[in-house]
Amino acid sequence: MGRYAIIGTGAIGGYYGACLQRGGAEVHYLLHRDYEAVARHGLAVRSIAGDFTLPQVNAYNRTTAMPAVDVVIIALKTTQNHILPELVKPLLAPDTALLTLQNGFAIEDELQAWAGDRPIWGGLCFICSNKVGPGQIHHLDYGHVLLGQHYPDQKPRPLSPVLAGIAADFKAAQIAVDTTPDLRLARWHKLVWNIPFNGLSVVMDATTEGMMADPDIRLLAGQLMEEVVAAARQDGDRLSPGQGRHLPDDLIVTMLANTERMAPYRTSMKIDYDQARPLEVEAIFGNPLRTAQAAGIAVPRIEMLYHQLKALDRQNLAARAEGVDLAGK
Secondary structure: OOEEEEEOOOOOHHHHHHHHHHOOOEEEEEOOOOHHHHHHHOEEEEEOOOOEEEOOOEEEOOHHHOOOEEEEEEOOOHHHHHHHHHHHHHHEEEEEEEEEOOOOOOHHHHHHHHHOOOOEEEEEEEEEEEEEEOOEEEEEEEEEEEEEEOOOOOOOOOOOHHHHHHHHHHHHOOOOEEEOOOHHHHHHHHHHHHHHHHHHHHHOOOOHHHHHHOHHHHHHHHHHHHHHHHHHHHHHHHHOOOOOOOOOOOHHHHHHHHHHHOOOOOOHHHHHHHOOOOOOHHHHHHHHHHHHHHOOOOOHHHHHHHHHHHHHHHHHHHHHHOOOOOOOO
């Protein structure tokens, strides 16, 4: 089992870190507001897969007090990525790798800009999980993780032995895990859900259940999905002409059906908006939008949603600064 550092012990980092620790891995957690509570009481997970508590965890409020590790798991919101270089530096040994569990597109490129030749992996988390209190995590549905390695040329590669070892640690932690040779295509795959449902949950002030119950929102979600699939196809053809790096033809139908069966869920972007925190607009919407435009493909609905979210985010943060509850919560 490897030694892991969790940067961002919230709904995602806290859940997967707790699972890894339960499975026998050595895990070190960076916390901010929850540090005192977690250092005193540990982590508690309420999960559809079975509740468990870790009364004692390796909790820290600064990375300079943490040991160097084999893998740094980045679970902060992408809006905080500007602090990562200094935050992660104390955790790095010569062979330490970075694994980002963040949402969005081209995340690994941003990490590579300051990490140099250090291995970078991406983990796509298909999970409904919320932090409901200090050190308190509620896992509502799903939980599967898809792991892949980032390469600067964006071309698929066979699975590396080190990534296979991480996947083995996840399996030992009772986390459903698969690996992919094509991380970029997998990023597009997740955007097919994240772009419509994260974005529309804010614009329409709705949970997944509310969005699926409204025929007009459901129609718009499907149209946004179609634009993501088209952008992914164009991107795949540009990078690997004739190699068919495309998403499955039945993906949209499958995702809509799965969302209809999903436990009612308030998306992470909706939670951030309701709590007047910065939204991950650039990572989830801006980066794929610019990629599609650079490839010469129009995605007008995504572009409109991007600008709507930029405006709502700006207004929400300004209202918070003035002490006004714009979200009405």
